[in-house]
Amino acid sequence: SGFPADRLRETQTFGDGLGFDSLMLTDLFAGLTRKLPGLTMDPTWFTATATVGDVITYVSGQFTDTPAAATPAPTLTPEPRSTTVTPEYRISDFAEVRAIEDRLSGAAGLGLSNPYFLINDGVTRDTSIIDGNPVVNFSSYNYLGLSGHPAVVAAVQDAVARYGSSVSASRLLSGEKPVHRELEAELAALLGTEDAIALVGGHSTNVTIIGHLVGPEDLVIHDSLAHDSILQGCKLSGATRRPFPHNDHNALDRLLTEIRHQYRRVLILIEGVYSQDGDIPALPAIIEIKKKHQALLMIDEAHSVGVLGATGGGIGEYFGVDRSDVELWSGTMSKALAGCGGYVAGSAELIRYLKYTTPGFVYSVGITPMNAAASLAAMREMRADPTPLDRLRRNSQLFLRLAREAGINTGDSENTPVIPCIVGDSLKTLKLSNALLSRGINVNPILYPAVPEDLARLRFFITACHSEDQIYDTVKILAEELALLSEE
Ligand SMILES: Cc1ncc(COP(=O)(O)O)c(C=O)c1O
Known part of the structure; x- marks a missing residue:
């Protein structure tokens, strides 16, 4: 610690x-x-x-x-005891496997339908199709509606016709396609950096990059609400890991003052928009802190690229910071950028080093032509037509205002399309999500242990595709169902 x-x-x-x-x-x-x-x-x-x-x-x-x-003090040099470990050789005997079985049958026993793995047919935009019925959808991060956009679909079709459905090799060894270079140049242009590297998955990008850049002599200090991919990357690296209280940069400063001197490298990890709470960190203050303590800064922009900033350039554009003050601008292309894959943007030297050495890049196939083409086309579309970004902002503000007026607890969400409705009880949250689905609204519950029990919530992802009417109706129905729930 x-x-x-x-x-x-x-x-x-x-x-x-x-x-x-x-x-x-x-x-x-x-x-x-x-x-x-x-x-x-x-x-x-x-x-x-x-x-x-x-x-x-x-x-x-x-x-x-x-x-x-x-016993006043521990004796930390005990003689090893001879122990016999009970072998576990049947998957169905694993405690963790049993725990999942019990949770699933517990929910079914309460007469609640399982909200997970619902089949969403069709392109997921403002609506999707569940069990053959169209529902208004707030469970997907197609923020700008670019997944399914005609220009993106055409680019994907062209890419698969030109390059096939797989690049069939690591990019280092004959898997490099022109579309990879174009994608990375577009990412670097959007983020104002010298270069960028694209990898096959958003989650795996954090794991392999963090796991690769720091090691046992180092410290990773991250916001306490960090995404699982960041925690897994820390684990892989062997670095000491310390969370700092959510969005409390003064606590970060105090912690670093106390412990910075013990470590070779210190990597500060924050997110551009927090994916459960929809709030934004004070980036300029964090840059000051990282400079003061000679630390590196990595920002996961999964929910801020294509969302924040006048042209969708993310949190860096939102605050107008000097791009070279952050070493690693990383993120995923599966959300606003309408594809699948992760990226890191930064200095040419960093990207060159990562391209020649990162295990999850060197020993993995290149991102598929279709996915590279999708996100490339999405960024070009975003540049050509700023109206979806504008609509996304207006829709998010409208939803938040209406929800607050209706007395719904939206936590710290501000200026982002991630808006929680905090219920504070997993069972009630599950019931609420069931009730909304039966009234034609699909919104996922986030339950304990994903969040503490008293912060169990529904999480609404607002998109540019939603109409004002859909937003008005949804907040009204949500308030009605919450009132019914509180009467139980
Ligand atoms: C903050 C954050 N980082 C990384 C990821 C992983 O991205 P992907 O789903 O594209 O693998 C997510 C996905 O939800 C995320 O929210």
């Missing part, structure tokens, strides 16, 4: 005191059981309110004959 041992106090809690998230607690247990063979840790015993002293007592209690409570 990066805390110097002499700064730890037995009274500190793991949650508020040390800022651990649940993954860090799991890592702590794994680390302790590795270091202390024979130790058994029952994860359910610990929550974020457990203190350092609780863990010391729990652990040392297993390595001494005296009662745990009477």
Whole structure:
């Protein structure tokens, strides 16, 4: 976690005191059981309110004959115990597999239909087709409506006719197509950087790039609401990982003041728009902090590219920052850019290094011609016609205003098309999503453990395709269903 041992106090809690998230607690247990063979840790015993002293007592209690409570300090060099591990060789016996089965049958037992893996037929824009019925759709991030746009469809058809459906090789080894170079030049132009690299997946881009740039001597310090792909990248890298409280750049500054000196490289990771809360970080302040502490900055623009900024150039354009102040402008092309794949934009030197060495690029096939062509065409379309960007902004503002007027808890969402309706109870959220679907509105529930239970929510993705009428109707129906729910 990066805390110097002499700064730890037995009274500190793991949650508020040390800022651990649940993954860090799991890592702590794994680390302790590795270091202390024979130790058994029952994860359910610990929550974020457990203190350092609780863990010391729990652990040392297993390595001494005296009662745990009477043990003042742990003995951290126990003799290994001989243990017999029960083999698990049937998938259906895995506790985690059973847990999923139980959750699914639990929801069915309550008479609620499963909101996941609904088949959405047709092109997903303002509407999609579920079970043969058109529904107004707020569950997809086709922000500008460019997926399914005629210019994008034509570009995709042309690309598959020219280059086939696969580039059939790593780009390093004969998989490079002209459309790859055009896509990367367009990304660099949009983001105001020297160059860019495109990879096959958004999630895997974060994993492979973060995993590759930093290592065990380094620190990754990220917003506490960071996307899973960022956490997985940190894990792969072996770097120390520390979350800072969501959108609290003063806390980031304080943490770095405390621990920066222990690390070779420090990578600060933030997002352009937070995908659950729809809020925007104070980028200029974070740039000041990264300079002060000699850190690197990477911004995941999954939900801000093609969304923020006058021409869709993302959070950098929104704040008008100097592009060279951020080392890695990364993101995914699966949202506003109507394709599938991830990218990093930055200096020519960085991109050259990444292209020759990143495992997920060098040892993976090049992005398909269709996907490269889709996002290339989407960016060109965005440049040629700014009206969808303008409509996206107006629709987002309208939805937020109406929702607030109706007393709906939209959290910190501001100036973005990601608008939560925080219900604060997973079961009620699930019921609300079922009720809305039965009234022709598709919006996904985000439940515990994806968010804390008291922040369970519906998450609305607004798009440029929605009409004002659809937005008025939806907020009205949402308010009605919320009122019904509160009467239960
Ligand atoms: C912030 C963030 N980063 C990365 C990703 C992964 O992108 P993709 O779905 O294109 O793999 C997502 C997707 O939801 C995201 O929200």
